[in-house]
Amino acid sequence: MTEIFDAIKKSAIEIRNLIQTGDTGKSTQENSTGDTQLKLDIASDEIIENIFKELKSVKAIVSEEQENIVSLHKEGKYLIAYDPLDGSSLVDVNLSVGSIFGIYENDFTGKNLVAAVYVVYGPRVELVIATDEVKMYRLINNEFKFIQNIKLNEKGKLNAPGSTQNCWAPFHKKLIDDIFEDGYRLRYSGGMVPDLHQILLKGGGLFSYPGTTDRPKGKLRQLFEVFPFAYIYEKANGQAVDGFQRVLDIQTTHIHDTSPCFFGSNEEINRVLKVYKENGK
Incomplete structure (x- = not known):
């Protein structure tokens, strides 16, 4: 599991750089639900897929931007579903966006989730990992540093x-x-x-x-x-x-x-x- 988290951290740094310098225009393609894909969506998806392809522990992946499950390594233990750049249409007005990852075992169902991760690309890049606890990290000098554990109150505002x-x-x-x-x-x-x-x-x-x-x-x-x-x-x-x-x-x-x-x-x-x-x- 640690190598998956490290891969997500690596992809987050690459996507952060892409957001800062990449083309925010629309592509000529649509995703599986008929939404026009931005060039950033496609490029972010490629970054994540290429990084996961290197991990023997990953059996298969599926992206919101693709129609089908992509098989990687038969001997792999984990299945990963991800949204490479959620809220990508907000990039061109400079609002925060993110990446979301669900890590599953056996098959893609809610009951088989064993970990989840998301990344926020905002004024600061922050990454949250949930296993038994929920931990937040912040990108500082190109490295994710632990900041805090996260717990909700019984009532919010x-x-x-x-x-x-x-x-x-x-x-x-x-x-x-x-x-x-x-x-x-x-x-x-x-x-x-x-x-x-x-x-x-x-x-x-x-x-x-x-x-x-x-x-x-x-x-x-x-x-x-x-x-x-x-x-x-x-x-x-x-x-x-x-x-x-x-x-x-x-x-x-x-x-x-x-x-x-x-x-x-x-x-x-x-x-x-x-x-x-x-x-x-």
């Missing part, structure tokens, strides 16, 4: 409501409005990685991306985005649910499946579960 609001269910809109009425502060950049990172570092709150009338199964992808952050939040003493159940218990039928998702500290998630239970599916 931040509210990051995602998705298209005019497509929200009325009960979901009331939930979000009530949370703001209770004094929570809006913190939403449109980047999953920096918004979830902020909630973790500020001690708690709620990030939501519900099912909506235009996307009943949500927008965020299970293997590359939802499951890794669910693992991290649980290890940080928080929770991650789809409104009705634990995210990591959701069944995956396709590598690009999406899911509604709520991440946060315990009080906020319990509030979500109560509202969704009362209003049914």
Whole structure:
């Protein structure tokens, strides 16, 4: 596992350099869900794949930017699903973006996650690794230095409501409005990685991306985005649910499946579960 973390650190440095100097324009290609790929998406994906190809412990990888699973080493133990540059459209306006990695054994399901990692490329480059604990590192003089362990409080102060609001269910809109009425502060950049990172570092709150009338199964992808952050939040003493159940218990039928998702500290998630239970599916 250590060599995988070291490989991710190496890829993060290369992607940081790419962001600083690379072309932020659109490519002529689309990813598996029909989104036009930026040139940075493609280049970041290539960086990560080429680094993982060198690791005998990695059996297979799958990227949000590719249609299929890529087999690497038959004798490998680990499967890795990753989003090479989440929020890449924010680069050209100089907002923070990130990379997300889920490390699995046996097959790509939430129950088989054994570690998760994400990287934030912002004013500072920070990397968070979750195994039994959640540890944050910062890039200093081209080397990642340990900074702190991360633990969520039972209750937070931040509210990051995602998705298209005019497509929200009325009960979901009331939930979000009530949370703001209770004094929570809006913190939403449109980047999953920096918004979830902020909630973790500020001690708690709620990030939501519900099912909506235009996307009943949500927008965020299970293997590359939802499951890794669910693992991290649980290890940080928080929770991650789809409104009705634990995210990591959701069944995956396709590598690009999406899911509604709520991440946060315990009080906020319990509030979500109560509202969704009362209003049914």
